[in-house]
Amino acid sequence: xxxxxxxxxxxxxxxxxxxxxxxxxxxxxxxxxxxxxxxxxxxxxxxxxxxxxxxxxxxxxxxxxxxxxxxxxxxxxxxxxxxxxxxxxxxxxxxxxxxxxxxxxxxxxxxxxxxxxxxxxxxxxxxxxxxxxxxxxxxxxxxxxxxxxxxxxxxxxxxxxxxxxxxxxxxxxxxxxxxxxxxxxxxxxxxxxxxxxxxxxxxxxxxxxxxxxxxxxxxxxxxxxxxxxxxxxxxxxxxxxxxxxxxxxxxxxxxxxx
Amino acid sequence: xxxxxxxxxxxxxxxxxxxxxxxxxxxxxxxxxxxxxxxxxxxxxxxxxxxxxxxxxxxxxxxxxxxxxxxxxxxxxxxxxxxxxxxxxxxxxxxxxxxxxxxxxxxxxxxxxxxxxxxxxxxxxxxxxxxxxxxxxxxxxxxxxxxxxxxxxxxxxxxxxxxxxxxxxxxxxxxxxxxxxxxxxxxxxxxxxxxxxxxxxxxxxxxxxxxxxxxxxxxxxxxxxxxxxxxxxxxxxxxxxxxxxxxxxxxxxxxxxxxxxxxxxxxxxxxxxxxxxxxxxxxxxxxxxxxxxxxxxxxxxxxxxxxxxxxxxxxxxxxxxx
Numbered sequence: 001x002x003x004x005x006x007x008x009x010x011x012x013x014x015x016x017x018x019x020x021x022x023x024x025x026x027x028x029x030x031x032x033x034x035x036x037x038x039x040x041x042x043x044x045x046x047x048x049x050x051x052x053x054x055x056x057x058x059x060x061x062x063x064x065x066x067x068x069x070x071x072x073x074x075x076x077x078x079x080x081x082x083x084x085x086x087x088x089x090x091x092x093x094x095x096x097x098x099x100x101x102x103x104x105x106x107x108x109x110x111x112x113x114x115x116x117x118x119x120x121x122x123x124x125x126x127x128x129x130x131x132x133x134x135x136x137x138x139x140x141x142x143x144x145x146x147x148x149x150x151x152x153x154x155x156x157x158x159x160x161x162x163x164x165x166x167x168x169x170x171x172x173x174x175x176x177x178x179x180x181x182x183x184x185x186x187x188x189x190x191x192x193x194x195x196x197x198x199x200x201x202x203x204x205x206x207x208x209x210x211x212x213x214x215x216x217x218x219x220x221x222x223x224x225x226x227x228x229x230x231x232x233x234x235x236x237x238x239x240x241x242x243x244x245x246x247x248x249x250x251x252x253x254x255x256x257x258x
Numbered sequence: 259x260x261x262x263x264x265x266x267x268x269x270x271x272x273x274x275x276x277x278x279x280x281x282x283x284x285x286x287x288x289x290x291x292x293x294x295x296x297x298x299x300x301x302x303x304x305x306x307x308x309x310x311x312x313x314x315x316x317x318x319x320x321x322x323x324x325x326x327x328x329x330x331x332x333x334x335x336x337x338x339x340x341x342x343x344x345x346x347x348x349x350x351x352x353x354x355x356x357x358x359x360x361x362x363x364x365x366x367x368x369x370x371x372x373x374x375x376x377x378x379x380x381x382x383x384x385x386x387x388x389x390x391x392x393x394x395x396x397x398x399x400x401x402x403x404x405x406x407x408x409x410x411x412x413x414x415x416x417x418x419x420x421x422x423x424x425x426x427x428x429x430x431x432x433x434x435x436x437x438x439x440x441x442x443x444x445x446x447x448x449x450x451x452x453x454x455x456x457x458x459x460x461x462x463x464x465x466x467x468x469x470x471x472x473x474x475x476x477x478x479x480x481x482x483x484x485x486x487x488x489x490x491x492x493x494x495x496x497x498x499x500x501x502x503x504x505x506x507x508x509x510x511x512x513x514x515x516x517x518x519x520x521x522x523x524x525x526x527x528x529x530x531x532x533x534x535x536x537x538x539x540x541x542x543x544x545x546x547x548x549x550x551x552x553x554x555x556x557x558x559x560x561x562x563x564x565x566x567x568x569x570x571x572x573x574x575x576x577x578x579x580x
Contacts, residue, residue, distance in 0.1 A: 006374045010360075017362045098358035098419070101322045102375035103348040248326045249285065 003104045007112025011086065012119045020085075021120065024078050029127050035070040036131045039063045060142040064132045065216045068149045071128055072212055075121075075157055076189060080181025082120060083164025084174040086113050087239070091246075092172045106243040110236055114165055121157040125150060145218035152215020155228040156208060160185055162235035169242040273336050274299050275349070275427045275457035276321065282329035283316055283481075290316045291481040293330070298427065303453035305472035305489075306461040309573050313481040314461040315355055318431050321459070322352040335426055348376065351425035355432055357416030361405030365396055365415055368404055369422055376423035390422040393448055409436045417445065421452065428452050429459045434467065446471055465566050475565065479573045489565075498537040499561040502544055503528045505554030512551070516543045528557070537561070 015021040043062045050056040090096040099109050129150055135141060167180040192207035204210055208231075211224040276298040283291040291313040298304055308314050319325035321332055323343050332339040334346040360368055369387040378386050391397055394414040399407060404415055413436055420428055433449070434442045449471055452458050462468060468475050469489070477485040502513075513529055514522040518540050520532040533540050537560035548555040 002379070003375055003377075006371060010363075010371055014360065014362055093358075093361075094354065094356040095358040095360060097324055097352070097354045097356075098372065099375065100324045101347060101350065101352040101354075101358075102372075103344040103377065104375060105344065247324065 003102070003108050004112040004115065007099070007104075007109060008115035008119065011113050011116025015082070015116070015120050021082070024081060025124060025127070028074055028078050028124055031074050032067070032071045032128055033131060035074075036063070036067040039067045039070075040135075058142060059135060059139060060132075060145045060218075063135070064141070064146055064149060065218075067131065068128075068153055068216050069213075071153060072156055072216075075124075075153065075160060076185050077182075079121075079157065079160035079185065080164050080167070080178045083117055083161055083168050083181060084178040085168070086117065086165055087168040087243070088171050088174050088177045092174075100247065106240045106247075109243060110165065110169075110239045114161060114236060117161045117165065118158055121161060122154070125154055125157065128153065142218070148218045148220055149216050151220075152212045152224075155215070155225070156212050159208065159228050159231045159235075162232040162239075163188070166235040166239040166242070169239045275302075275335055276459075277333040277336075278321070278330070279332075280330035281317065281320060281327050281332065283313075283320060283325065284328045289481055291320070291327075291478075294478070294481075294483050295330075296476060296483065296486060298457045298459060300426075300455070300457055301453060302474055303449065303458045303460065303472045305468035305475040306459055306478065307463065307465070307468060307475060307569060308461075308478035309463070312478045312573070314478055315431055316481075317478070318352070318354070318429055318459070318461060322350055322429055323347050324352075324354075348423075349426040351420035351423065351428045353416045353420040353428075353430045353433055355435075357412055358419070359404045359412055359415055361403070363404055364401055365391070365404060365407070365418075366400040368415065369418055372419045373422045378423060386422050386424070390418040393421065393451075394418040395444060410438060410441045413437055414441070414445070417448070425456065427457045427459070431461050432463075433460060434462070434464065465569060469565055477569060477572050484572050485568065498533050500531040500533055500537045500540055500544065501525075501528055501557065501559040501561060502531065502548075502555070503557035504548055505556055506552065508548070508553045509551065512547060513544065516540055516547065518543075 040063050043059060046062070050062075087096070090099070129146075132141060132146055163184050164177075164181045167184055168174075168177040170180065171177050188206065188208050190207070190209070192204035192210060205227075211227045214221050214224050274297040276296075278297070279295050281291060281294040282289070294313075294317055296304075306314050306317070316325065320327045321334075321339075323339055323346070326340075332346075335349045337346040337349075339346040360371075363371070366387060369390060370383050373383045373386045391400060394417050396411070396414055396418055399411060404412060407415065413433070417430065417433060420430065428449075430449070434445050437445060446467070449458055449460060453471075453473075460467075460471065472489055474488050475485070476483055502508075508529060510522045510524060510529060513519060513531060516531075518533050520534050522532075523530045531540065531544070541558055541560055544558060545555060547553075
């Protein structure tokens with residue numbers, strides 16, 4: 001178990017040793033902060049009218065939920081940039097040999113890398129959580145909805161990272177891993193567009209958007225939890241499989257391939 | 259699924275450290291290594307020779323679990339590498355051709371990480387790192403970033419990484435490449451020291467290195483082991499040369515008359531003796547002769563030409579198979 005922690009620590013440290021991680025943190029915080037303020041502005045304009053309404057939606061519904069929805073898109077954009085180097089760079093620079101020669105399994109390598117990356121996103125989400133919490137100075141929040149929203153974002157990040165890690169295991173080129181990651185994440189995001197409006201069916205069910213929306217509205221559904229859990233397991237499993245397959249390499253018995 | 263980290267278990271003294279049976283590897287239709295078998299015992303320093311692309315690195319990758327063999331099996335300290343990879347790998351330290359270094363890490367940090375990967379914890383990590391640094395001459399660069407070190411120092415960090423957990427078997431793929439002569443001497447001394455208590459496999463294409471270091475030599479050509487011997491046997495059974503120089507001119511006929519000497523040539527102010535078998539015994543006789551004749555022995559250098567000869571014969575002269 002310790003080897004996983006060690007690899008996770010190393011991954012997190014390597015991320016923060018590179019300017020990339022800091023730039024991503026800064027840009028993402030700025031963007032999400034901007035979106036949050038824009039949402040807050042709209043709310044302040046609406047507030048006089050809302051004040052007279054019975055059972056009007058509160059600040060959590062009108063500011064936090066849309067801001068988190070926008071944050072989800074920002075996370076989607078940055079996740080492949082954070083995950084692209086993880087395994088591809090290790091392969092490229094020959095340092096994966098270090099991990100492979102040590103008495104640890106591919107599963108441990110993948111889990112270590114995964115937890116390290118997840119640590120990075122947890123830091124980012126902690127920063128994001130500061131935004132709505134700052135509203136506590138001026139009023140009150142629906143803490144339950146806020147927690148559900150953050151949990152949704154965190155699970156979404158966890159899925160993004162797992163998918164990004166898998167794509168990173170496919171190639172030696174971080175650039176290719178980033179583009180591939182974008183492709184995969186966007187596909188999972190908009191896959192329900194292919195379905196006819198209204199009745200989504202299987203494709204709507206596969207879309208991450210559908211599942212994260214529930215969290216943002218403060219709905220905790222076990223189906224959504226299972227969706228993210230299965231997605232994460234699937235991508236991590238595929239990454240482990242990839243690492244094992246690379247060890248087996250382009251090998252064939254009897255089969256002729258040039 | 260076993261996620262625990264594996265500490266190396268102490269192993270029985272008599273057990274061979276590495277047993278390789280019929281190891282083979284295909285890359286697609288290309289057969290990179292075919293039917294390689296050998297054993298490595300404690301105290302062995304095995305020189306692995308071969309031209310570029312002969313399969314040295316591929317074999318080493320298979321021994322260290324970085325590449326799955328297509329055929330055959332590897333046992334490390336009696337443990338099957340395929341069935342119990344963690345337990346087997348715990349006994350191995352490996353320096354690949356390209357040292358696996360995190361350029362953004364400090365030397366100490368990196369070595370602590372490597373020690374941790376091999377299951378060392380707490381104080382054991384600190385003492386293991388200190389010892390590895392001291393053995394590889396890295397005491398003064400502990401806090402420096404690996405990326406800023408010279409090639410020679412990076413190579414040393416690579417070796418330190420391979421020995422930090424005190425493995426039974428150390429596998430070094432061209433460890434002296436890119437080092438200056440002083441560093442090469444230091445690394446050779448280190449390998450010789452490792453060879454006393456552990457088993458070492460060194461791949462190289464520097465023949466004198468094998469001569470200076472190894473007690474066993476194996477030559478691989480196009481993926482097949484074509485030669486395997488103890489270097490002592492090699493010296494004993496093959497021809498060698500002795501280069502001598504005296505203050506006085508000396509007597510070529512007297513040298514030629516010594517037992518075991520095939521012929522004697524004058525080369526400038528030196529005599530070169532071609533010897534059938536081990537140069538060591540003849541060297542003794544030459545010394546006695548020089549002392550009796552009052553020639554003033556200045557130089558007495560045995561030369562082991564046979565390995566080079568053998569290497570060329572085995573790897574170059576044969577026509578490629580059709």
